[in-house]
Amino acid sequence: MQKFKSYCSKPANLITVIFLTLLLLAVVLPLSTLLIGSFKVNGNQEAIWIGDEVADGSWTFHHWTELLTSKEFNYAETKFWIPLGQSALMALIACFVAVLFGGMVAWFITRSDLPAKQFISTVFVFPYIMPSWSMAMFWENFFKNTSINAGMGILQSVTGLCVPESFVYGLWPCAMSLGLHYAPFAYILIGGILRNMDANLEEAATVLKASRFKILRRITLPIVLPALVSTVLLVFSSSISSFTVPFFLNKSSISSGNNFVSISVQMRNLINTGFTIGQGYVVAIVLMIFSIGILTLNNWLTGTRKSFTTVTGKSGQVSLVKLGRARTPTAAIMIVIVAFFAIMPLLSFAMESLFEVPGDWSTFTLRYWTSTELFEGSNKGDTIGILRSATLWQAMGRSLLLSVLVSILAGTFGILIGYAVARKRGSRAATLMSDLAFLPYLIPSMSFGAVYLALSYTKGFTWLDSSFFLLLLVGSVKFMPFASRAGTSAMLQLSGEIEEAAVIMGVPWWKRMTRVLFPIQKASFISGYLLPFISCMREMSLFVLLAASYTTLVTTLLQEYSRTGLTQASNAINLLIILVVLVIQFAVNKLTGASLDRGIGG
Amino acid sequence: MPKIVLEHITKRFGSNSGANAVQDLNMVIEDREFITLLGPSGCGKTTTLRMIAGLETPTEGRITIGDTVVFDSKESINISPAKRDIGFLFQNYALWPHMTVYQNISFGLENLGWARDRIRERVKEMLALLQIESFEKRYPSELSGGQQQRVAIARTLAPAPKVLFMDEPLSNLDAKLRLEMRTELKRLHASTDSTFVYVTHDQLEAMTLATHVCLMNNGLLQQYAPPLSVYNDPANLFAAEFVGSPxxxxxxxxxxxxxxxxxxxxxxxxxxxxxxxxxxxxxxxxxxxxxxxxxxxxxxxxxxxxxxxxxxxxxxxxxxxxxxxxxxxxxxxxxxxxxxxxxxxxxxxxxxxxxxxxxxxxxxxxxxxxxxxxx
CATH class of the missing domain: 2.40.50.140 (Nucleic acid-binding proteins)
Structure with missing residues (x-):
């Protein structure tokens, strides 16, 4: 007891004890309820569905066996294996697009004498700040046409061209939107390595008379390879479990043969029926295993190869590839492409919300922004003009409140965890704590939502069901990895002596944190607050299973509107979300110098 | 005035595996001495220093500074560094980059609850002592290595600690500056009447500065004697080989x-x-x-x-x-x-x-x- 007391007298130890307990409760406990839930009968409806007179709450292997093996009406195949295979295919194409596009831009920006680099680089990252479904919405806005009964899109209204349905909805468009969304992510990862790579490595080869191409193939590519592999794995793992993009782009009619149900959408369907909840949990677990496997592989690969990706960052002049006569045209093309994907989506959201028929000025209307008319059969306060809609403002307020609280909790916890990890480097408890804090990153949002859904259905925790606190809990835990990573790396950069110098002077712990450590790494720490805020503000998949009618968030409202076919309203809301995120990010960046690309994650 | 006594100090890192970082160290540091802890890297000298300062906790043993037992493993005494009335000069200075030279020096005094005028006076005094008056408003990043070193010394000396610990404070300086600072440290020792404990792996530094050299290897004390005794009467082959050049x-x-x-x-x-x-x-x-x-x-x-x-x-x-x-x-x-x-x-x-x-x-x-x- 005496020992424990003196152990806890050190702040780093006390933090470790507290956060280990909290994380066990907030991460491990819900995960185990999900696992248990997949082996149990969840509710009376499910008991009736399974038949065989099983009682609610009894143990069963039914969920696993039926979903993975049942041949009745090809149940396993249509409900699980085909969606899984198609999602994997979608994720592969998305990887290819992201790496090719992002890698190309990264190379041009870091290794050539392209003009207007600053502009291209800033604008290129832009789509990544938008909510993940923005590209999908834009895709639909752009390509939809009357030949497939989907209203007139931008392309049709400008050129009159109608693309076939498989180009608007289904697997291919999903993969493309995901790829375009993650291209900036690939750019950040690959560009980071290229930029910091010691130029001497290439120069050494130049001196040995190796040709440009040979240097690229034998020196540059192998060094960038770990970053490439990382990008592929991270994009793959995020894409395969993506819920939002397939949700917006799986509107094909079943008869067209182009029907595409992704595995995440399938999970939500299974859970929402009320009698296949257990099978939904099974999908969540499978996706989780997928993600954890991929990310472990990634850590293992980058871990063992780190030795030669070590960046010194000390290199001086990099000899840039001269693009010569191609310089201006290349820059022009790049600017057009980059601007198209960054600015056009915003324009398209604005247009969709301002026109009955996009591009047709005679149908221009402010109705969807300002009208006080009520939707047919809608709830109280659900007006057509979203700016007048009490429902929207409530949801917006709730989203902001949630995001602020999540960012305060996750950000502060992240700093404290970072502090403890840095002070107790190598200790088993600290390592376990940082692993636990990082674990939510490995779990797909949708599965994570399912985890907490399972918890809120568990005896003793039902008070969580549909509460705001549940959203707060799930958000804080899910976005803690960003903050704890930012906090840990910032703390590790500070030598222990900086704090010890204050310890010797008798500065109390609280004052050391606020007066010495925080001010020095202000930018990194504030990024640790900013990232959870922005991620939370634009998060849909995580909350879609958990938000109840009286805890509607702005993203789940968007989802609801989109599902019921209110295109103008959902576009307007999306625009609103993007504006809020941008304004806040810009303001924080200007005020504190913190920025999103520090430790930005998948 | 403080006399530092180390009794049976042992430090193990991690769980019982491997050798001890410091093993059964016994040492008496008399008041106003200038002690150097000397030895090759990894010999446990920095660990020893940090244990006396309270930045590291010994696994076993007892440390007394003056009349106060500051650490005792058997009686679970472990007084925090702040209450040991010591100063610590770090190898890479550990100046706070977001504070000016003045703030770096005054911050510690503020914590001691000194009055504003008194702080101002003391900081001025320190700046004058180390000849850095003109840098008062600068930030550490705007100073050269030698100037940063002086600021670090001023910050450490400002609260007038009874004991001053230094962890290879000159190792980041160039050869010429190091020689200069060595002289200055020796003069400081004479003028501050504090006890100095100094860690170094440079035998020449140890020889020229110290009143007593504590030579360590692999966590074991090899010899504790005045520098010339270590040179003329080394206790063993290690001491004989480590000290002296060629x-x-x-x-x-x-x-x-x-x-x-x-x-x-x-x-x-x-x-x-x-x-x-x-x-x-x-x-x-x-x-x-x-x-x-x-x-x-x-x-x-x-x-x-x-x-x-x-x-x-x-x-x-x-x-x-x-x-x-x-x-x-x-x-x-x-x-x-x-x-x-x-x-x-x-x-x-x-x-x-x-x-x-x-x-x-x-x-x-x-x-x-x-x-x-x-x-």
């Missing part, structure tokens, strides 16, 4: 005791008679059982009956280091003045004086100090 000559020999203090030595193809000041107790019998330690200044060239070939001559102006090869053994000699010898010239030499050391090879211990004569 390094002492170690000549393998077979010894046969002829009296309490005397022995017959066979080395370099000759037979010598050794006569020491202490009895050769504990000498193991047998062939190759001894090592004769000869400082380079005790090897005189161009005289005597021993002979070898010049291997290399390194004239440095004030003195010349000459290496000879005799019987397959390299012998280093230092000669005053700049002389150059051609490689492979035959050369006579002899061992002079009564400062030759007799080591037992098996234990590495120095048994006696004395002179040799050719038999």
């Amino acid at each position: 390094t002492m000559n170690f000549i393998p020999a077979s010894a046969e005791k002829t009296g309490a203090n005397t022995a017959k030595l066979t080395a370099l193809g000759h037979t010598f008679l050794f006569e020491g000041n202490e009895p050769l107790e504990g000498l193991q019998e047998g062939k190759d059982n001894a090592v004769l330690g000869v400082r380079p200044e005790f090897v005189h060239l161009e005289e005597g009956e021993l002979s070898g070939l010049v291997y290399a001559a390194l004239p440095a102006g004030m003195e010349t280091t000459v290496q000879l090869k005799a019987e397959g053994q390299l012998i280093t000699s230092v000669k005053f003045g700049g002389v150059d010898y051609t490689v492979n010239t035959p050369m006579n030499f002899t061992f002079v004086g009564s400062g030759l050391l007799f080591f037992d090879k098996a234990s590495g211990k120095k048994l006696s100090k004395g002179s040799v004569k050719l038999a």
Whole structure:
């Protein structure tokens, strides 16, 4: 007891004890309820569905066996294996697009004498700040046409061209939107390595008379390879479990043969029926295993190869590839492409919300922004003009409140965890704590939502069901990895002596944190607050299973509107979300110098 | 005034695996001394310093500063560094980059609850003492290494600590500046009447600064004595080799005791008679059982009956280091003045004086100090 007391007298130890307990409760406990839930009968409806007179709450292997093996009406195949295979295919194409596009831009920006680099680089990252479904919405806005009964899109209204349905909805468009969304992510990862790579490595080869191409193939590519592999794995793992993009782009009619149900959408369907909840949990677990496997592989690969990706960052002049006569045209093309994907989506959201028929000025209307008319059969306060809609403002307020609280909790916890990890480097408890804090990153949002859904259905925790606190809990835990990573790396950069110098002077712990450590790494720490805020503000998949009618968030409202076919309203809301995120990010960046690309994650 | 006593201090890192970082260290540091903890990297000297300062917790033992027991593993006493009335100068200065020079120095005083005027006065005094008045408003990043070092010293000295700990404070400076700061530290020690404990791996620094050197290796205390004693009377082969530059000559020999203090030595193809000041107790019998330690200044060239070939001559102006090869053994000699010898010239030499050391090879211990004569 005496020992424990003196152990806890050190702040780093006390933090470790507290956060280990909290994380066990907030991460491990819900995960185990999900696992248990997949082996149990969840509710009376499910008991009736399974038949065989099983009682609610009894143990069963039914969920696993039926979903993975049942041949009745090809149940396993249509409900699980085909969606899984198609999602994997979608994720592969998305990887290819992201790496090719992002890698190309990264190379041009870091290794050539392209003009207007600053502009291209800033604008290129832009789509990544938008909510993940923005590209999908834009895709639909752009390509939809009357030949497939989907209203007139931008392309049709400008050129009159109608693309076939498989180009608007289904697997291919999903993969493309995901790829375009993650291209900036690939750019950040690959560009980071290229930029910091010691130029001497290439120069050494130049001196040995190796040709440009040979240097690229034998020196540059192998060094960038770990970053490439990382990008592929991270994009793959995020894409395969993506819920939002397939949700917006799986509107094909079943008869067209182009029907595409992704595995995440399938999970939500299974859970929402009320009698296949257990099978939904099974999908969540499978996706989780997928993600954890991929990310472990990634850590293992980058871990063992780190030795030669070590960046010194000390290199001086990099000899840039001269693009010569191609310089201006290349820059022009790049600017057009980059601007198209960054600015056009915003324009398209604005247009969709301002026109009955996009591009047709005679149908221009402010109705969807300002009208006080009520939707047919809608709830109280659900007006057509979203700016007048009490429902929207409530949801917006709730989203902001949630995001602020999540960012305060996750950000502060992240700093404290970072502090403890840095002070107790190598200790088993600290390592376990940082692993636990990082674990939510490995779990797909949708599965994570399912985890907490399972918890809120568990005896003793039902008070969580549909509460705001549940959203707060799930958000804080899910976005803690960003903050704890930012906090840990910032703390590790500070030598222990900086704090010890204050310890010797008798500065109390609280004052050391606020007066010495925080001010020095202000930018990194504030990024640790900013990232959870922005991620939370634009998060849909995580909350879609958990938000109840009286805890509607702005993203789940968007989802609801989109599902019921209110295109103008959902576009307007999306625009609103993007504006809020941008304004806040810009303001924080200007005020504190913190920025999103520090430790930005998948 | 404080006297620091370390009793049976042991430190293990991690769980019981591996060697101890510091093992059963006993040491008394008298008031106003200037102690250097000397040893190769990883020998436990920094750990020792940090344990006395309270930044690291010993696994076992007891530390007393002045009349206060600041650490005792048995009674679970562990007083925080802040309450030990000490100053600590870090290797890379640990200046707070977001505070100006003035703020860096005043921050600690504010915490002690000093009045504003008094702080102002003290900071001015410190700035003047270290001749950095003109940098008061600058940030650490705007200063050179030497200036940062001075700020760090000023910050450490400002609260007038009774004991000042320094962890290789000069290792990040260039050679010229290091020499300058060394002088300054020695003067500071004289003018502040604090006890200084100083960690270094540079034997020259340890020799020139300290009143007592604490030589450590692999977590074990090797010798705790004034610098010249360590130089002239090293306790064992490690101490003899670590201190002094160029390094002492170690000549393998077979010894046969002829009296309490005397022995017959066979080395370099000759037979010598050794006569020491202490009895050769504990000498193991047998062939190759001894090592004769000869400082380079005790090897005189161009005289005597021993002979070898010049291997290399390194004239440095004030003195010349000459290496000879005799019987397959390299012998280093230092000669005053700049002389150059051609490689492979035959050369006579002899061992002079009564400062030759007799080591037992098996234990590495120095048994006696004395002179040799050719038999």
